[in-house]
Amino acid sequence: MADHDWPVVESVTEYETPWYDGGYDRVEQPDGSRKDYYWAALPPAVVVVAVHDGDVVFVDQYRPTIREQCLELVAGIVEESAAETSDVAPDPDRESYVAAGRRELREETGYAADEVHFVEEFWTATGILRHKRGIVFAEGLTAVGRELDDNEFLSVERVPVEDALAVARASPANDATIEGLLLARADDYL
Structure with missing residues (x-):
């Protein structure tokens, strides 16, 4: 730094x-x-805005930190790995946001994406956190089966694209979900 x-x-x-x-x-x-x-x-994270048949794919899960059930976009840690040179990676020792988004989408929802597009990378909560977040957009989804981690107890929900932002803004609102939807919309993915 x-x-x-x-x-x-x-x-x-x-x-x-x-x-x-x-x-x-x-x-x-x-x-x-x-x-x-x-x-x-914190390690870098990826947030996935995925669209399937006109719906945004959300996951519904309990967040013990805030003691709330949350409907939010797929998200997860960018794992340590050799970064792909063709995609944006938070650092050279981690997978790219595109690779992480593709993996997290498959693991949490059971969907494989034909296309995953990098949208944005940024620092979050810069007054207290050292944490990068990347947003990706996924489309062309095919059901292939989930591979949940041992601490993931979630269900997959689909929300029509036109309702997704209103759903994301409902309490308890999640910053990553709102950011992902707004950035995807600003870049004409939604």
């Missing part, structure tokens, strides 16, 4: 978990004062 005019005097990882690391950077601010900026570092 570049320090710009905010040199990092000290960087401390205070804890490590299987999902993320947390700590702080002691930073010298432009006025010469020092301040600790706390962060959580």
